[in-house]
Amino acid sequence: MPMNTKHTARWIGAAAVVSSLLFTSACSDPAASGAGGGDSSSVSVVGFSVMKTANKQVIADFQKTDAGKGVTFQQSYGASGDQARAVIAGLKADEVHLSLEPDVTKLTDEDIVASDWKDGPNKGILTQSVVTMVVRKGNPKGIESWEDLVKPGVSIVTPNPGSSGSAKWNILAAYGHVIAEGGSEADAQAYLEKFLGNVAALPGSGKDATTAFEGGTGDVLLSYENEAIEARQAGADFDYVVPPQTLLIQNPVALTKDASSAAKKFLEYQLSEPGQTDYAKQGFRPLDDAIKVDVEGANDPSDPFPTPETLLTIDQDFGGWSEANTKYFDENDGIVTKLLADSGKS
Incomplete structure (x- = not known):
């Protein structure tokens, strides 16, 4: 046919x-x-x-x-x-x-x-996880929250949303934290403009982003919590932070x-x-909360999956993926697509 x-x-x-x-x-x-x-x-x-x-x-x-x-x-x-x-x-x-x-x-x-x-x-x-911030050993830039990422001199690595699903989770977590704190859509877009201004690299996938960070690019890597844990299990010498407001990755x-x-x-x-x-x-948060295991590479192996102050979800905070994908990542009219194009880093 x-x-x-x-x-x-x-x-x-x-x-x-x-x-x-x-x-x-x-x-x-x-x-x-x-x-x-x-x-x-x-x-x-x-x-x-x-x-x-x-x-x-x-x-x-x-x-x-x-x-x-x-x-x-x-x-x-x-x-x-x-x-x-x-x-x-x-x-x-x-x-x-x-x-x-x-x-x-x-x-x-x-x-x-x-x-x-x-x-x-x-x-x-x-599988499920949360968006985390991977930082250099000892956290020399003192990165603890989303506001720390838009300070002068902070260099961010996150994958490219054009190819990577993890990039979309990362960017929505960054955007959503503003709304979670009472900000408007305009406030969230203004934050994201500053955020993108500090982006040093947009690798093709989450794995490529981790490789770039391990190779010396950037001060902070936005990553799945499980990706950070897995890398530390493999010998990576960095720290990671679960920010106060983050997004549940499913x-x-x-x-x-x-x-x-x-x-x-x-x-x-x-x-x-x-x-x-x-x-x-391997660092994924189990679907059944009753499953309890020690996790090598976690910040606290005996309590590897801490509960953040605010845990955003796609369905409750962004209207589900059908709505969110169009609103933020449509190839022509998406909010993030336009902001990326304006930043010159898409």
């Missing part, structure tokens, strides 16, 4: 993304294409960048269970928006675990993921329409207590 012009352009752009993706495989046929894996003993996971390390233990522990015995995995990780476009272009996927809901919506629009993907008890969410998961039976069993494991415990040990 011939493609229409819109789909052809979308396919060409996404195909370019596929060619540049980091793709690792534990299966015998990494070149296979199509939305789902088909093979009942194979799982193709397409995830946002920071899940590459976190999934290692989850997969290993799943393979020790009766359901996971003999199951092999193909895995692809990268910036969330790029990953969604790659799946549309034909990158093989049984499970998509992306940074934010609009990237899954792209796949429902293409009939790759069913429209009822959020109907389960987990509401389509697999990362969606969905199975493609023709996902393998093994993928369905794997998702059940990821949502189970053992799976969520594995993610918690």
Whole structure:
């Protein structure tokens, strides 16, 4: 069946993304294409960048269970928006675990993921975290709050919202803290102008942003809490701060329409207590508050997930992703898009 012009352009752009993706495989046929894996003993996971390390233990522990015995995995990780476009272009996927809901919506629009993907008890969410501020060892700039980020001489690293889901979480946290403190939309936009004026780098993904910061760029990195913890577990020598007002990050998961039976069993494991415990040990806040673990790399390993003074959410404070994505990140009229363009750093 011939493609229409819109789909052809979308396919060409996404195909370019596929060619540049980091793709690792534990299966015998990494070149296979199509939305789902088909093979009942194979799982193709397409995830946002920071899940590459976190999934290692989850997969290993799943393979020790009766359901996971003999199951092999193909895995692809990268910036969330790029990953969604790659799946549309034909990158093989049984499970998509992306940074934010609009990237899954792209796949429902293409009939790759069913429209009822959020109907389960987990509401389509697999992992969650909060926006944090990663600082140099000893916090030499004394960064404790959002207002500290717009002081003269403070240099910020955060991913680019054009490709990275984590960037959108970061910027909405920065914007939303003004509203949470009683400010107006105009006040929030004025704050964001100052914030963008202090941005030193906009890497393509959350993982790339962490790499840039570790390489010496910037005084502060906006990051997922779990990303900061994971980096410290790997030996990174920096500190991190959970600001008084921050945003709850909830990362969606969905199975493609023709996902393998093994993928369905794997998702059940990821949502189970053992799976969520594995993610918690990697720095993700478990979906079940009853799960308690010591977390190496956290500021307080015995109490790794402190409750901030104000915890913003997309649904309650920004009208949900459908509204927020258009209002702030529309490619032509979004508030953040325009502010980024005006800053000359987009």
